[in-house]
Amino acid sequence: MMSVVRHTSDVRCLVSDWKAARRKVGFVPTMGALHAGHARLITESLAECDRTVVSIFVNPLQFDRKDDLESYPRSDEADLALLEELGVHLVYQPREKDMYPEGFVTRVVQEGLTETLCGAARPGHFDGVLTVVLKLFNVVQPDLAWFGQKDYQQVQVIRRMVKDLNCPVEVRMSPIVREADGLALSSRNRLLTPEQRAAAPRIFKALQKCDVAFRSGQRNVDALRVQVARELEGLPEARIDYVEITDPRSLLPRRSDAAEGDLLAVAVYLGAVRLIDNLLLGRS
Numbered sequence: 001m002m003s004v005v006r007h008t009s010d011v012r013c014l015v016s017d018w019k020a021a022r023r024k025v026g027f028v029p030t031m032g033a034l035h036a037g038h039a040r041l042i043t044e045s046l047a048e049c050d051r052t053v054v055s056i057f058v059n060p061l062q063f064d065r066k067d068d069l070e071s072y073p074r075s076d077e078a079d080l081a082l083l084e085e086l087g088v089h090l091v092y093q094p095r096e097k098d099m100y101p102e103g104f105v106t107r108v109v110q111e112g113l114t115e116t117l118c119g120a121a122r123p124g125h126f127d128g129v130l131t132v133v134l135k136l137f138n139v140v141q142p143d144l145a146w147f148g149q150k151d152y153q154q155v156q157v158i159r160r161m162v163k164d165l166n167c168p169v170e171v172r173m174s175p176i177v178r179e180a181d182g183l184a185l186s187s188r189n190r191l192l193t194p195e196q197r198a199a200a201p202r203i204f205k206a207l208q209k210c211d212v213a214f215r216s217g218q219r220n221v222d223a224l225r226v227q228v229a230r231e232l233e234g235l236p237e238a239r240i241d242y243v244e245i246t247d248p249r250s251l252l253p254r255r256s257d258a259a260e261g262d263l264l265a266v267a268v269y270l271g272a273v274r275l276i277d278n279l280l281l282g283r284s
């Protein structure tokens with residue numbers, strides 16, 4: 001039976017029983033509007049852990065634009081049906097007023113890894129992510145937690161926090177789940193118009209073309225980035241947020257030459273919808 005709870009005390013109660021029985025607890029934090037990408041993380045947790053907790057919380061703290069928060073898709077009923085079908089043990093759906101009650105003023109702020117890519121493009125975003133993830137870790141106290149490579153920078157930033165703040169949790173990264181046409185699954189995909197949806201697979205195609213050029217010997221970062229930017233500019237209503245090639249650990253942009261395993265990451269608006277994607281050069 002799947003339990004669905006809204007209060008911290010209910011989560012603690014269930015998890016402490018599991019821990020007393022030496023059950024391994026896995027955790028998958030989400031913002032709902034679930035799809036096969038989320039399901040992949042959950043399936044991995046179910047396979048490796050005795051109990052799996054999924055949280056659904058659209059975290060206002062990590063949105064830098066009000067319209068993005070307001071239009072963020074929500075599908076509670078379908079989400080719960082999917083989680084039940086997958087065999088999840090506990091769903092934690094906190095209310096915003098319980099997560100951030102009046103007087104809430106503490107934030108997790110991280111330097112370094114948050115200063116490039118999505119961190120540079122969305123001020124305050126990762127402070128919001130880290131604050132909510134640390135709160136969720138403190139409530140759930142999982143042994144392992146799963147995050148997706150689709151948000152590659154997010155995984156690195158969370159791993160850094162776990163190390164810096166001695167969080168007793170092991171962080172796992174799952175590969176990007178894609179539609180048959182290559183588009184990375186994202187809750188935001190449902191906001192695309194039919195025309196934008198038809199064009200969106202070209203984002204991953206642009207990354208793949210760049211990877212082919214890299215594998216054929218092109219190492220010049222500017223040439224590789226320009227090639228991707230040209231492809232993206234051709235998309236309907238496209239506005240490029242960034243196209244970057246970075247060191248996969250420091251996330252600092254490469255200045256001249258790209259190396260095998262470097263992160264190629266893009267963020268692009270199609271109309272009002274911001275999509276991200278990435279791959280590791282020479283590795284995918």
Ligand code: AMP
Nearest residue numbers: 030031032037147148150151176177185
């Ligand atoms: P979100 O609900 O968008 O905050 O995502 C919750 C988790 O699912 C994050 O760790 C994401 O990186 C992960 N995720 C989202 N989309 C995908 C995808 N297409 N493939 C793999 N993981 C994903």
